[in-house]
Amino acid sequence: MQKRDIIKAIGEKILESRKILISSHLRPDGDSIGTGLALFHLFRKMGKYVDFINVDKTPFPFTRLPGAHEIIIGEIKDYDYDMALLLECSEEGRSGHKNIKRFFTINIDHHHTTDLYANINWIDPSASAVGEMVFDLISELKVEFDKTISTNLYAAIASDTGAFRFSNTTAKSLEVCAFLAKNGADPYEVSKLIFDTYSYQKVKLLGLVLSTLNVEPESGIAHISMPKKFLDELGLTEVDTEDIISLVRSIEGVNIVIFVKEVDRGKYRISLRSKGDINSGRIAELHGGGGHFHAAGFSLEGDYETVLKNALQIVKESIVKKK
Amino acid sequence: MQKRDIIKAIGEKILESRKILISSHLRPDGDSIGTGLALFHLFRKMGKYVDFINVDKTPFPFTRLPGAHEIIIGEIKDYDYDMALLLECSEEGRSGHKNIKRFFTINIDHHHTTDLYANINWIDPSASAVGEMVFDLISELKVEFDKTISTNLYAAIASDTGAFRFSNTTAKSLEVCAFLAKNGADPYEVSKLIFDTYSYQKVKLLGLVLSTLNVEPESGIAHISMPKKFLDELGLTEVDTEDIISLVRSIEGVNIVIFVKEVDRGKYRISLRSKGDINSGRIAELHGGGGHFHAAGFSLEGDYETVLKNALQIVKESIVKKK
Structure with a gap:
């Protein structure tokens, strides 16, 4: 499937789902937390029931991202989600959850991986961060980028590119962040939040x-x-x-x-x-x-x-x- | 004069000039060096005779920017430049040069200033860096952004915004740098050059x-x-x-x-x-x-x-x- 078709398929699955589970990997980082939170706010805005459940707790300073207190830490309870969206999990076990394949699963990752374990696998190693990929997904869904969504996605990309200094930084990373800055993300505030946090x-x-x-x-x-x-x-x-x-x-x-x-x-x-x-x-x-x-x-x-x-x-x- | 008109006036003056002097301020920083070098390469590409003369020597790591070895350090010799372009000089004396007003002078600055000493003064405190302003000028002149020009302008903006982390960072800073990255600037290489230079x-x-x-x-x-x-x-x-x-x-x-x-x-x-x-x-x-x-x-x-x-x-x- 072409990238365009995968995004479309994911968009359709989201539209027809009422109860969505989001999870990122064990020892989550800024990209998976920021991106997960952007999706969390997006789904809620779309009127879905949504849980963001991680096995490991959110590390500082990402606890300060908008909505981070709504992330549930622990195992998934019995619940009939219509779909589970996994961020940066190269295999099912990376989420730390058990039997996650009992749900319809979507796997979004920007790392090279060969284990296409999910119902829909969207792998794009050319993306600097999953935040950059999810930006395309949200654009596809045509939901407005508000301050909360933009701030979380900006944090995800800025974090994974080390403030646009690492080798994964591309013109697209900058372009997406320019768009997010126009739509509510404050580059200075986000940077203070995720970088200037020395103890x-x-x-x-x-x-x-x-x-x-x-x-x-x-x-x-x-x-x-x-x-x-x-x-x-x-x-x-x-x-x-x-x-x-x-x-x-x-x-x-x-x-x-x-x-x-x-x-x-x-x-x-x-x-x-x-x-x-x-x-x-x-x-x-x-x-x-x-x-x-x-x-x-x-x-x-x-x-x-x-x-x-x-x-x-x-x-x-x-x-x-x-x- | 409106910003659009000032840029147009500067563009016209450049087009009609044959011998151009560029200078930045005493103890020059990354923004003034990078921007000056971008203009230096631009003018040369346009077939002009151009000198980039600073009183103070280029500080490390900006000595590593493309063309930095061509900057002349010292006072201006007797020469009949058609115009002198001063970067970030809030007043004539900030350049360290004497009698610079014997030339037609253009003053480009992104700091608040009230001393409009030059023949054309382009002051824009909303710009993150003079690099961002000169980007608009080069666009006006419709000269192609090559690797050398793009790298220097990217370095200027990245340097003055502290890798897009300072409070002067705007959507436009990111947008301009996205364009530069598409036109030859390598975000990772520039960052290594100007930031990862620990001794x-x-x-x-x-x-x-x-x-x-x-x-x-x-x-x-x-x-x-x-x-x-x-x-x-x-x-x-x-x-x-x-x-x-x-x-x-x-x-x-x-x-x-x-x-x-x-x-x-x-x-x-x-x-x-x-x-x-x-x-x-x-x-x-x-x-x-x-x-x-x-x-x-x-x-x-x-x-x-x-x-x-x-x-x-x-x-x-x-x-x-x-x-």
């Missing part, structure tokens, strides 16, 4: 970890460290360190980052983030770990000084061997 | 300064400190600390930031950044300094501990008095 603890952690930064100019190896007490004292989890290692990787001249994290006394997790043709996954595998080409990790034991020295040695040898 | 020294300084961060939750007062040796050891200047204080101000719950910078032994510069109705300028004035409502500074002398205590005291009292 004291996260900024402090950033400072503490970055103050351990060291870069070897010859090899392009950077390393940062985090004693367990940093996280404990600030009440943070490892998730909160993802931005830090990305920031270090984007330093001019850095080819690979070694992040030494103390997980327990004498136990360290070594996270690697590399650029270009340095295969972090391979390095990690050789030392009992794993991961992807540019992001991987493995474990080491010993005192901090020795662990750091060994991690540096391991990475240095791998890079030299490659050459 | 080891700047990231290290960020870490060192942020590791001194402290926030008083009751008052919303945050403070950070920087001993002179941080800058000296890293070979940086105070300009490089601007992002840090902004980051701290955007922490949830922070109302005012006190940045204690050692300028010399026993001499400290206290920078303030506030939000909402806290008048930093007033606080600074009362202590021999000055500045704007939300950004100001003053000086204190003594040992570090005493200076920090005094700065905190001064800010705390000002906030209490206000209430």
Whole structure:
């Protein structure tokens, strides 16, 4: 089916449905929450009965999007929905819900996927976000874009494109957001909502970890460290360190980052983030770990000084061997 | 004159000119450099003789914009330009050049200004950037937007809107950039060029300064400190600390930031950044300094501990008095 026909088929199914379920994936992100909320408001505006049910709770700051408090967290109760709309679920299980195929299912995703498990599958890897795809769907349904719908879709696209800075940003992403800005979304307000939401603890952690930064100019190896007490004292989890290692990787001249994290006394997790043709996954595998080409990790034991020295040695040898 | 007529008049002057001078303001920014370069390439494409002369050198990372190496740094030599186009110069002197009014001058600015010193003044405070204004001018001239022109204009707008996140971002900014993206600008490549340009020294300084961060939750007062040796050891200047204080101000719950910078032994510069109705300028004035409502500074002398205590005291009292 052509894109045009799929959108038309989805539109028709929506029009004939009275009770609609929306769900996004486990550990939902800004794109799936914003897009789900836009659809939630749209369906309600169209006079449908609609539930937006996610297994995992909405992460901050997306809890601040218009209508986020109406998302139900938990499993789906017995209810005879006419259709279930799944956002960014590459397979049924990604929603966290069981037996979701007992409903008529629509699968909307902008990631490459081969599991066409739903009754209608709309997969478009050229879209920057599902928000961009759903924009086309709402246009097809000819429902007016109001402030609530526009704000949520804008947030979805801005979030997934990292404020139009990531490689998935296209002319269309900008064009859609220009339209949404004309129809109620305030670019500044949305950006404040989803980006300028630093907590004291996260900024402090950033400072503490970055103050351990060291870069070897010859090899392009950077390393940062985090004693367990940093996280404990600030009440943070490892998730909160993802931005830090990305920031270090984007330093001019850095080819690979070694992040030494103390997980327990004498136990360290070594996270690697590399650029270009340095295969972090391979390095990690050789030392009992794993991961992807540019992001991987493995474990080491010993005192901090020795662990750091060994991690540096391991990475240095791998890079030299490659050459 | 209506906007439409001004653009038309500027277009006509350009068409009849053979030798054109472009200049932007002292300490030029991304908007004035990107826009100036777009015009530079445009004029050359139109077969004009064109010089882009700035008194101050192009700051990194805008040195990486297409054609930046062709900008001449210094004073204007004796030459009989048919017109001089000034970008974001609120008055003649802002260009740093002398006697520029000996040429036919065109003044293009998106800031509020009352000094209409040029032969043609095009002031549009509703535009996010002069890049956005010059987009309309190039459209008027009906010259094709190629990769070089589009990339420079995109960089100008993305830079001045902070990747479409600042309050000056409009539907038009996004719309213009969507058009530019369709005509050769690569949103990801431009963003990498102008935003992801961290140096080891700047990231290290960020870490060192942020590791001194402290926030008083009751008052919303945050403070950070920087001993002179941080800058000296890293070979940086105070300009490089601007992002840090902004980051701290955007922490949830922070109302005012006190940045204690050692300028010399026993001499400290206290920078303030506030939000909402806290008048930093007033606080600074009362202590021999000055500045704007939300950004100001003053000086204190003594040992570090005493200076920090005094700065905190001064800010705390000002906030209490206000209430």
